[in-house]
Amino acid sequence: MPSSGDWKIPPAAQPKAEGYKFDLDQALSAVVSLRAEVPADATTAETLGTERAGHGVVIGDRGLVLTIGYLITEAEAVWLRTIDGRVVPGHPLAFDHETGFGLVQALGRLDLPVLPLGKSADLLVGEHAILAAAGGRHRAVAARIVARQEFAGYWEYVLDDAIFTAPAHPNWGGTGLINAAGELVGIGSLHLEQRRDPDTVFHVNMIVPIDLLTPVLDDLLRHGRPNRPARPWLGVYVTELEDKLVVVGVAKDSPAQRADLRAGDVLLSVADDSVDTLAALFKRIWSLGAAGVEVPITVQRDGRMLALRVTSGDRQRFLRMPRMH
Numbered sequence: 001m002p003s004s005g006d007w008k009i010p011p012a013a014q015p016k017a018e019g020y021k022f023d024l025d026q027a028l029s030a031v032v033s034l035r036a037e038v039p040a041d042a043t044t045a046e047t048l049g050t051e052r053a054g055h056g057v058v059i060g061d062r063g064l065v066l067t068i069g070y071l072i073t074e075a076e077a078v079w080l081r082t083i084d085g086r087v088v089p090g091h092p093l094a095f096d097h098e099t100g101f102g103l104v105q106a107l108g109r110l111d112l113p114v115l116p117l118g119k120s121a122d123l124l125v126g127e128h129a130i131l132a133a134a135g136g137r138h139r140a141v142a143a144r145i146v147a148r149q150e151f152a153g154y155w156e157y158v159l160d161d162a163i164f165t166a167p168a169h170p171n172w173g174g175t176g177l178i179n180a181a182g183e184l185v186g187i188g189s190l191h192l193e194q195r196r197d198p199d200t201v202f203h204v205n206m207i208v209p210i211d212l213l214t215p216v217l218d219d220l221l222r223h224g225r226p227n228r229p230a231r232p233w234l235g236v237y238v239t240e241l242e243d244k245l246v247v248v249g250v251a252k253d254s255p256a257q258r259a260d261l262r263a264g265d266v267l268l269s270v271a272d273d274s275v276d277t278l279a280a281l282f283k284r285i286w287s288l289g290a291a292g293v294e295v296p297i298t299v300q301r302d303g304r305m306l307a308l309r310v311t312s313g314d315r316q317r318f319l320r321m322p323r324m325h
Helices: 024-028 217-223 278-286
Strands: 031-037 051-060 064-068 077-081 087-095 101-106 128-132 140-153 157-166 176-178 184-197 200-209 236-241 244-250 266-270 294-301 304-311
Touching (some): 024 128, 064 184, 101 217, 266 278
Antiparallel strands (some): 087 101, 128 176, 140 157, 176 184, 236 244
16 A cells, blocks of 8 residues: 555546546545554554554545555554645444455535446446546546456455456556446455566556445444354465465464464465365465364475364454454
């Protein structure tokens, strides 16, 4: 996440009002900037920091703001800034680990437009869209959908149909992806570098599709999380390296650490099934049952094969949870 200083998108990359049939400035004013403060002893403080900045989109007429969840995970305080400079406190209402979405409830009046939800399933590769940060046109990118495909993140995260846009937005966390009808169709999550060849780096943003929100929105509002059995979580960070799955770290006091998984271990199989991609690894773990299930893993360490058994956990129980009002 880059800092939220005084920056602007180059004019050539900004959206132009005459290119859209909806009120562009009104739609962009539904995007707010977001700042979160997290205690130093929080589980995610080491990896995500204690001060986090990004954006969110107003999706409810009572001040409900949708953002990317890593901005508000374990936050004690959240502040929202509107396009006209007003600062309103917010409450971190919910976070869904499976989708990555987070919800913030404004604790004062935002007096901003509500961006309607569209259907991300209707987006086509090659289609034009806007990826908007808080601050109006000069902080929005006129982008294209360049891919729709599976995405797996090293932190035990998989999206079956992630959206990828270019050119990349430089301040992507919590940005709103707006379609040609002026509807919200996704929330910005990551900046990625992709190589077309050894000498060419292609910068894109990964967007979480809005269609993943609809099935869990009521649960998030009522319970702060989806009302379904939690997936098994190990607390292991894994990367694909030279066609191998290599552990690059384990979360402190996590099931993986307790089972003696270590950085440098090469993961070979889960429950006797070989795994060779991040997505295959995580999906095989999740297929074994709900959080608490034992996960048999075979690793290679220092030239030796080891069979480990990890008693999985509920990731949310390892975090500070927001208080429900």
